[in-house]
Amino acid sequence: MPVYFTSLNSGSNANCYYVSNGVTALLFDAGLSCRETEKRMQRLGLDIKQVKAIFISHEHSDHINGLEVLSKKHQLPVYVSEKTWNNTNLSVDVQLLKHFRKDEVVMIDELQVKCFSKSHDAADPFSFMISCQGVNVSVITDIGHACKNVIRYFQQSHAVFLESNYCETMLANGDYPYHLKRRVSSDEGHLSNEQALDVFLSYRTQQLQFLILSHLSKNNNTPQTVDALFQPHAGTTKVIVASRYEESELFSIDGITTAVRSTMLKKKKQQPDQNQLSLF
Template sequence: MRYCALASGSNGNCYYIAEGKDAVLIDIGINTKHVEQRMANVGIDPASVKAIFITHEHTDHIRGVTVFCKRYQIPVYMTAGSYRGSRLKLPENLVRIIRGDDEIAVGSLTIRGIPKYHDAQEPCSFLVSNGDINIGVLTDIGRICDNIKHAIRQVDILLLEANYDEELLDTGSYPFFLKNRIRNGWGHLSNRMALETFLEYRTPRLQHLILGHLSGQNNKVELVQQAFSLYCKDIRLSVATRRQETELFDSQFFFVEKHEKHFVHQLCYQGTIVFPES
């Protein structure tokens, strides 16, 4: 499977996941021009996208949906609450209303909704699978519920929200009502909350952690890397940013690397490989 964050942050979110010729986008919160440019940067053909899945109706997740879906005639899957709250006027033939916990097949991919706590009308995150590898895109999470715990335990690749640093939020310029909205259990995960969640519910199958949806004013890439790097020695750690797409990752790389490490370990154990003394 191939995957990347085309945009991730409070100013716009868009995530690409593909298996062979089957590709989906989760959210389009940046304009179509920027989606197309960032796709071109990593060699993605926009016309290859078979479906768009929307997590909820906030602007940073739907800003570019209307133009993109019309231009490429791509169906848009979202809950009734999200569609109602979005006030989008999409062509009827491209709208697919789903329940928050539905499973949808798109070619060789299965996309499963994960209902969650967030200050939107009927929000859900998504887990995308090809039957062997599971990729979870878990952002905009007010607090950790059983659905989120279950999803994290199943994933091989996890894109997890690390929205704000608690000290930066406390001392920043946001008004009190906005600070409270962010941290009241219906808003977002802090770096600390994301780290605690990762440590408690990760399993040995997890190979790649991507932290995303960073706040522009209340977080920094350096703070996220500092918080997580100590605990990610055995997996790949990436941070998705607001202004630039990540590289186009290939899950095959991680599983080949894991197999090679296991093979070398077995050879060392059997005495076949001897490393020189330092």
């Protein structure tokens, strides 16, 4: 049974990642509106009725903006650490609210989710490794540096959504105030392109089939910059840069061979939503 995964959106405007075994699906973060989440899933041929839960990494708005409506409309359980939840100021049906703890394994049908802590400027930030049929897909974004947890689960993964937030030169020469530059580049901020490449080169294994570079800064990075940096080193790993404006292709791994399937029609590049705010 293949494991399917895609980025519905990735960036400081909104984040939402999808993982499924074809029967049960999970969403990781809910930064998109409910309507936009439904629309992008529909374009990929995905049934939102298969989504059984939403996992929240941390309380920053680009990860939770669509959570209340999405959970209420589709009666989706929300898995989130208690400390993170207490910092959201959101309201979800108490019957749908589920708390996880550090290093806890949550089972949703045949999908196993390992919840592990990371370094970021939030109350209690987490990343996730989703496992099914021997395939591991990890969502590792919003990290200030590659801590031991990040390295451990990166090495176990067949596919990784890995943050590549900013170009160090662009950030240094950009117009951000000094305190914001320090925040972004700190050990509790975001991972730069160069740091992400170092993780890839230092810790990739032969089983890593997909590297989906995620959470790119609008002001301090470009997809072209990231792609040009990583592609010469890709080797047997398929390297993709996730968009902050549209869903990626739907990818799948069956544990033996790798298949890439696109269900999207060629279309004009979407323009940014003027209502979406850039944080970084």
